[in-house]
Amino acid sequence: MGRTFTESGRRAQIVQAAIEVVAELGYAKASFSRIAKQAGLSSTGMISYHFAGKDDLMHEVVAEVTRVTAAFMTPRIGAAEGGRARLRAFIESNVELLAVCPRHLKALIEVLPNLGGDDPANVGYQDSMRVAMELQEQAVRAAQEAGEFREFDPRLMLVALRGAIDAVVMRWVGDPTFDVTEAGRELADTFDRATRAEP
Amino acid sequence: MGRTFTESGRRAQIVQAAIEVVAELGYAKASFSRIAKQAGLSSTGMISYHFAGKDDLMHEVVAEVTRVTAAFMTPRIGAAEGGRARLRAFIESNVELLAVCPRHLKALIEVLPNLGGDDPANVGYQDSMRVAMELQEQAVRAAQEAGEFREFDPRLMLVALRGAIDAVVMRWVGDPTFDVTEAGRELADTFDRATRAEP
Amino acid sequence: MGRTFTESGRRAQIVQAAIEVVAELGYAKASFSRIAKQAGLSSTGMISYHFAGKDDLMHEVVAEVTRVTAAFMTPRIGAAEGGRARLRAFIESNVELLAVCPRHLKALIEVLPNLGGDDPANVGYQDSMRVAMELQEQAVRAAQEAGEFREFDPRLMLVALRGAIDAVVMRWVGDPTFDVTEAGRELADTFDRATRAEP
Amino acid sequence: MGRTFTESGRRAQIVQAAIEVVAELGYAKASFSRIAKQAGLSSTGMISYHFAGKDDLMHEVVAEVTRVTAAFMTPRIGAAEGGRARLRAFIESNVELLAVCPRHLKALIEVLPNLGGDDPANVGYQDSMRVAMELQEQAVRAAQEAGEFREFDPRLMLVALRGAIDAVVMRWVGDPTFDVTEAGRELADTFDRATRAEP
DNA sequence: GATGAATGAGTTTTCATTCAT
């Protein structure tokens, strides 16, 4: 006990290195060589030894980032009451992550578009993403029926929101002068106005 | 005279092929080989002959897409009067492009994040992007001062808007059942509510 | 005209080098590196440039050897009359090849067992091998019905004959003291006695 | 005492796994990884620990198969009287092995051609093979002198016989519809006719 | 004896680029 399948010291170290390299150079240039160098490994063979392939490693990157961000955001969202407050908590806590683990966020945004593919190994992962999206949709619909949100297409709004947050993250990642709290509040204001029921 | 620097038949043909390959496979997998095959060329040497390198080709892709999208959007935006109407026209015409040249949009979104770099050749390009962004910011500020828009950070809003539109484009590119007019209106509603002055 | 798909100078040169390397080191150790060195190429990339992969190259090796051996054996077999004489011509001309192109024969014997596989690209090839085997079986059956050969299972006999010839080839390949004419006659005697009708 | 050099539990287990992997995938693809997996070992280090190298392991494979086949064939050959009967017993018992331990035979045929090499470690092994061959040659010569066999080159005949048996084994290994008894009798008939003195 | 992580050379393959024709 005590150590899960995905953690074996080296594995975690490689995943961390991959996050940093992807965040810095982008997915296209994140080769095993650079990841190995970042991790202080003498050869790329070590990565192949611990991961079935590039896709496997990148999935682990996504899983790790998802874990970290969920640990940060979930309690904050859970502490909010009502649809509007929950939406605000979602946006603000997501933007605040920029100050907590900026490279994690950037890495996630870089990797995700490159994982969706024909590879059957991705099916399970994509299923879980779809389920998460559907849960969010249901929450939005519930708030609409409760009269908190106006009428709009939940899916379109969620896609737009996701894109807006990601764009903000990508634009200001690594900028120490960026005020995440203020930006989070502004972005939350934006989508609050866009979604709230008519006064 | 008679042909400009950027057009020479072959060059245009290669740029078109690059747009299609990038849209279909993503930037990371858009190699000269695949672009040459798409363009019906028997060797990649032709591409290196016409372009100084991959970055040069990709810049041309961006330029071409920018040209096409500007030709579509500019008159529509110009026909609108007032900040709110112009914002709506911007969003709707951008989303409508999804039905006009979906691969151009997707290619642009794939390429752009991979061009920002240390390469000095990019400086001029990034300058022009910054100028365009500043023009948009000024327009937003003018509408704020005219009382059409409420107070918000123009840059943050523009970044969020850009991300929201791109996310919608990426999500529904190639989906023939997607109603671009309706989606454009919804997304415009969203940002109209987010930006308009208090009633 | 004048040059077929499979011949482009370099391709033929690489196939020749592959034949020599396989004959000398065996299939397992015939890497692209060694073949490139044998061919005087500076990199293995050139081989991948001309061939779709190792299987493609090895198929070409088989095709080339088949071509050469058929050119030698076919007229000799055709000049013989009757089943017994044809069988003798088949065996003798096959063994005589040992003096003509010993490395071709050895390469063929090395490669063949490693090509039979699940790869769908091999299906066509294996079909042609099966057809050739069936033609030989029919010829044997005809000679049996004509009273030249005794009763035996043609397929078993052909498999045994093939193995016997190959074993002789492998045993004495590269041995300059080996008398191929005498050995061919002896091996033909062996199978003539084994197959001829009772006197 | 109590355990010989070649048997230590683990060693035997690894040799068994190697036989199975070589028989199934061929010598070229029989890596330590696959053998370790087949043996239920978690790492290839165990194999390197017990064997000096790949050649050492493969020699052990040959030794083990030789042991098993000798145990089966020797009493059957010994029970026969006279050269002709002994030859028949040799062939029939060899083919019958196909039903007893098909993978052993196939593994042997795969490994043997890849062992003959410049490696000084093989000298002793090849000596023993040569000695075995010479014993067989002497037996053949004795039968020739006794008038049982006609005149032919014993070595050529033995090589051809070995190749014929091996080809039959390789062709029908794993085929449950193959009648080993009938095939053994046919093949023995073939070589009996080829070798017996004129009636 | 036994383990499994680490190593570094090796594999095939693809890449962008160059160059003689």
Added chain:
DNA sequence: GATGAATGAAAACTCATTCAT
């Protein structure tokens, strides 16, 4: 201008082997 063969570096991955525990 155009071609396509050639190049060499780099990619992902596998290999047999070693070594500290």
